[in-house]
Amino acid sequence: MRIGYFLSCEEYTPAQLIEQARKAQDAGFKSLWISDHFHPWNDEQGQSPFVWSVIGALSQVVTIPVTTAVTCPIMRIHPAITAQAAATSAVMHDGRFVLGVGTGEALNEHILGDRWPFADERLEMLEESIEVMRELWKGGFVTHHGKHYTVDQARIYTLPAEPPKVYVSAFGPKALEVAGRIGDGYVSTMPDGDLVRKFREFGGGDKPVQGGFKGCWAPTEDEGVQTAHRLWPNSGVPGELSQVLPSPRHFEQASQLVTPDMIRDSVVCGPDPAGHAEQLQAFEKAGFDEVYIANMGPNYEELIDMYRREFL
Secondary structure (H helix, E strand, C coil): CEEEEEECCCCCCHHHHHHHHHHHHHHCCCCEEECCCCCCCCCCCCCCCCHHHHHHHHCCCCCCCEEECCECCCCCCCHHHHHHHHHHHHHHCCCCEEEEECCCCHHHHCCCCCCCCCHHHHHHHHHHHHHHHHHHCCCCCEEEECCCCEEEEECCCCCCCCCCEEEEECCCHHHHHHHHHHCCEEEECCCCHHHHHHHHHHHHCCCCEEEEEEEECCCCHHHHHHHHHHHCHHHHCCCCHHHHCCCHHHHHHHHCCCCHHHHHHHCEECCCCHHHHHHHHHHHHHCCCEEEEEECCCCHHHHHHHHHHHCC
């Protein structure tokens, strides 16, 4: 199983993201994930740079593959524009760019005032958006009049030698069916072997499966719990709330229900590599080909160094 590093745009400045990427590659991480947000989950996280600018900058400092985890190409940015951004990113990274996609969260996608669709409709939109992007990546002029999107005589001129791969995030059975049928790979943050099995049964076959999780390196477990609870209490928000809450303020309100003990039980905190080993083994046992680790808080250099010593 390949181990990668997860760049959290919600918490770090562009300069910090570039620094982490360089250090991660030097430490031996094999690839990168990068999140794609308009808002952070809460004001305490405090950042949210435009992911495509950061991806361009990454091409100048790393040579390992980069995957968006994940982009939502259905509302905030039209799929034709996402297709152009992904094609340019693939050119700049010499083909080592993967477009991870999903149906998104209202937190990021509602900002232009559009109605937030139900889950089934968003899945339908995602499938059509992937169709539009792949048609544009063929290099000709494209006119498309679909249920959700219109493209009028559009052509992308800057293209990589091969079209970008599209990995699809999915959790429920309908989304897994779409991911297995049309995705070039699968993305998940849950070390669940049943999800991997269903993706493969729905047509995923031996396509790559990527997973990811967050940890909080700190000198002590208690300090790590405090930092994770301050910055990422949203990780304990249950069910579909993460998809429907429209602003960081709402996540801050919902996160008041998340206690430090809940964070202690769900996030690997502190300096001990044993918890990270358990997480990595859980993803490996579930059948993941790649797993990505993100750090919460200021001690990302220490986490990267721990992985260099213990796992890479």
